[in-house]
Amino acid sequence: MASLRVALAQIAPRLGALDDNLARHHELMGAARAASADLLVFPELGLTGYLLQDLNAEVAMRADDPRLLELARAAAGMSVVVSFVEESDDHRLFIAAALLEAGGIRHIHRKVFLPTYGLFDERRFFAAGSVIRATDSALGLRLGISVCEDAWHLATPQLLALDGAQVLINVSSSPGRDIAAGSPEGLGTATSWRTLNRTYAQLTTSYVIFVNRVGVDESISFWGGSEVVGPSGATVYQAPLHEDGLFFATIDPGELRRERIANPLLRDERPEMVLRQLDRIARARASDPVEDGGPS
């Protein structure tokens, strides 16, 4: 299979300014196409900005929103991942990432893990998704799409890889923090994400594509540093920290086969055993701490 050109849209969305952000998406889709990109990935809530609070309902779009479909039409010929606030038929609001292909929406991932601690308050404003699954794509590769905090839970990369994903795509709005001296990139958050991305790439023998936004919403600054990591855990490409722009990387699907034969970690996974243990553990965690003696 020929190599694939990946475009990382490391943008600074304008908070609540849906029209401006749509325009920027159209512009970058044009630039990515001109650069022969096969896959273009935008960051979490790239169409709306992150710290929306009560703007969440005002910028929400249904999956059949004409503005999304127009983006999908404009994406034709490429696979494009965009992220927005999705309103379901029953008016739940999700943080969603959609795979646009062939003029339509091929797959939607609704963010499953909503951080509501520290500087985060997502659960107040959003509903949590309940599905983690991989999707086929026009690239000839199976993709595993997740959103930011999803990647801070081990189940996410594991389920996606077991479901056949060869490329794990995480779209993020990661606030940069911890500038204590001594971390390699001067930012604790960057160091943490680098560790996650390499670990997941290596353990799932998959490509990891991480696209993080830049810019500022209120007090928080997003650090960018989008990257592509190969199935051996080796860095393929790293975009600069804090810089707004469209960055390109090339991935070689042949690398997946080579790595998975040399390191058959996925072959040796034991989902049926994991399922039995999870079933036991989930029951114990759901038990009454007094009546049932409770979990230890």
Add this chain to the structure above:
Amino acid sequence: MSAPEVVPAQPIEPAFELPPELAIDTQSARRIIVGFIRAQLQQAGFERLVLGLSGGIDSALVAYLAAEAVGAPNLLCVMMPYRTSSPESQGDAETVAADIGCPLELVDISPMVDAYFEVAGGPAALDASSLRRGNLMARTRMMVLYDRSVTWRGLVIGTGNKTETLIGYTTLFGDSACAFAPIADLYKSQVRQLSVALGVPDAVVRKAPSADLWPGQTDETEVGFSYATIDRILFRLVDGRRSIEELVEEGFEREMVERVDRLVAVSEFKRQMPPIAKVGPRTAGIDYLYPRRRPRSTRG
């Protein structure tokens, strides 16, 4: 067990004590704060800034960061001495503004402050406490800056640091009033470290921090211990979520830790918006929550 040792920031003639656990990546701090300043202006639709430049390290550091963010010609620095302010402060402010190349103005606040106590303060005000005088000076400076922000068409940039914010060493609606606070998450020790990295004049970095209300006043004699010590305690209590007991075990003096903890506790109100008596369905700051600048509603 003794408290962790403090290492100098520079091997020769350290300008200040930098506790190692407080050391920051200055490049990262600079990048984030300069980007933050630009974003605040862009979001608000402004291009210019107004800054009260005292001659002290906090406002000097903010001046350098602000000039980097918007360009020196877009930064208006205003010196606002009272007649008891130290002349060296003004000299240092002039040095900073000259080094940056930004416009600098002088507004003597003495007649305004004195007029208040003479006219509106009543007889008892003639010998008003230093607390009242200090607060009035801070609020007069706020008044001047916000008035200049209209004529200069710029936002007032804050100069508060994390240490003074946490211990409440600020005047409510005085020096704490600003459009945004670029260095309020940096402890004084970190302000000093970043100042050195940005080339703030050595004299400004080295001199003892002071509210400059009367000759010879310094923050550290007012509060009773050094910024390095306060910072190490605050960093553990606030950022590290350590208990007083844990700090005492680590070797900190109990009395000092308890005093810092008390200063933080009694000043919580200074770090928050005034509470609104909730009676309606949606109340600002409680269940009416929007970004500070938002596009007009798209839904009818």
